[in-house]
Amino acid sequence: MQEIIIPDDGLIYKTSDGKPVLQISFVNEAALFALFSKNENSKILLLCHDSESGIFIGNGQKSIGVTVI
Numbered sequence: 469m470q471e472i473i474i475p476d477d478g479l480i481y482k483t484s485d486g487k488p489v490l491q492i493s494f495v496n497e498a499a500l501f502a503l504f505s506k507n508e509n510s511k512i513l514l515l516c517h518d519s520e521s522g523i524f525i526g527n528g529q530k531s532i533g534v535t536v537i
Contacts, residue, residue: 474492476494477493478495479491483506487504487507488504489503490502490504497517498515499517501513501514501515502514510528511526513526520535520536521536
């Protein structure tokens with residue numbers, strides 16, 4: 469298995485024109501994984517922490533989120 473060490477400030481993959489597409493980071497002791505559409509209008513966010521976990525799916529003004537505490 470290949471290991472990738474995430475820097476303290478996270479890892480962001482961008483398109484050739486600089487738009488974020490994928491983010492992996494560790495913020496406030498929580499692991500964060502986010503996918504963005506090219507225009508950043510749609511996104512999927514997964515959050516994992518010792519005390520809670522969450523899923524957020526958004527597209528413009530429409531969104532759904534679930535948090536388990």
